[in-house]
Amino acid sequence: MEILLHEWLSVNGFILFTIGLLAAVIGVLFGAAGFILLPAMLLVGIPIHTTVAVNKFATGISALSNVLSFLIKGHLSLKKFTSLMMITSLGGVFGAFLATLLTEQVMNVVACISLIFAFFIVLCSHKFMGKDIKETQEQPMNKLIPFAISIYDGGFGPGSALMNITYYLKKQYIYIKAVELTRIITFSSCTGAFLFYYFTGFVNWGIAIPVSIGSIAGSFLGLKIIPYIKTKWIQILLPIIFFLLIVQVVFNLLI
Structure with a gap:
């Protein structure tokens, strides 16, 4: 425990906290926490x-802290989304299982293909984001799509929330x-993964704790910013963020 405490309070601990903070803010606002978190952690040799x-x-x-906040404020009912959470939790487990069978090179190829596909979905979705739509116009959900995304999230992750x-x-x-x-969905898929x-021995608590503390702080900061985000900004920023994610993964494949 003393060794872990020393790691958390070190310069590296502060760097990991900052990475978690920035990633969570980006993740809450635009669903692209992996754009900051994964490359930054790989950069420091993890x-x-x-x-x-x-x-x-x-x-x-980070997502759990947000979900608890939504429940306290009465924005969401877990009972209504229990089946969705169970399905996406299983997706996260399945994705993590597949990831442990793959090499880093193969993981990057899968991520690249998934992100390119999602990039075109974002471009085609502009017509749905042209105005602020009232909740009364919501359409029924298909749980297969979140399940498929949760598999990708459990195995890799960048862009899944997006x-x-x-x-x-x-x-x-x-x-x-x-x-x-x-x-x-992020909370349930990440929990399963x-x-x-954890049970396959890939978790390092010296790294996980400072990143997580930063993520919690960043998630609340991101929620404070959301009300000031305008739809036209989303139309511009979502494709840009996705494009940067693709560039990042392609770069990892080439080096």
């Missing part, structure tokens, strides 16, 4: 599977509601 495991823990804790946000915007949900539902990584 192995890919440990990086993904820590990402699932930090992002899951895929969910885009899906709910396409289903005519207002942006804040899309974010709230995405945080629920993390448990698998």
Whole structure:
């Protein structure tokens, strides 16, 4: 415990806290926490599977803090979304299992293909984000899409929340509601994936704790900013963030 405490209070601990903070803010606002978290952790020399495991823990804790906030404020009912949470938890477990069978190179190829596909979904979804839509126009959800995204989230992750946000915007949900539902799914898929990584020995607590504390702080900061985000900004920023994610993954494949 003393060794862990020394790690948490070191310069590296502060760097990891900052990474978690920035990643959570980006994740809450635009669903792209992995754009900051994964490459930053890889940059400081953390192995890919440990990086993904820590990402699932930090992002899951961050999402849990948001979900609890939504419940306290009466914005969401867990009873209504229990089946969705169970399905996406299983997706997270399955994704983590697949990731442990793959090499880092193969993981990056899968991520690249998934992100390119999602990038075109975002571009095609602009017509659904052209105005602020009332909740009364919400369309029924198809749980297969969140399940498929949760598999990708459990195995790798960058852009998964962004895929969910885009899906709910396409289903005519207002942006804040899309974010709230995405945080629920993120919590459940990350929980399932993390448990698998934990029991297979990929979790490093010296790294996970400072990143998670930063993620919690960043998630609340992101929620404070959301009301000031305008739809036209989302139309511009979502494709840009997705494009940067693709560039990042392609770069990892080439080096």
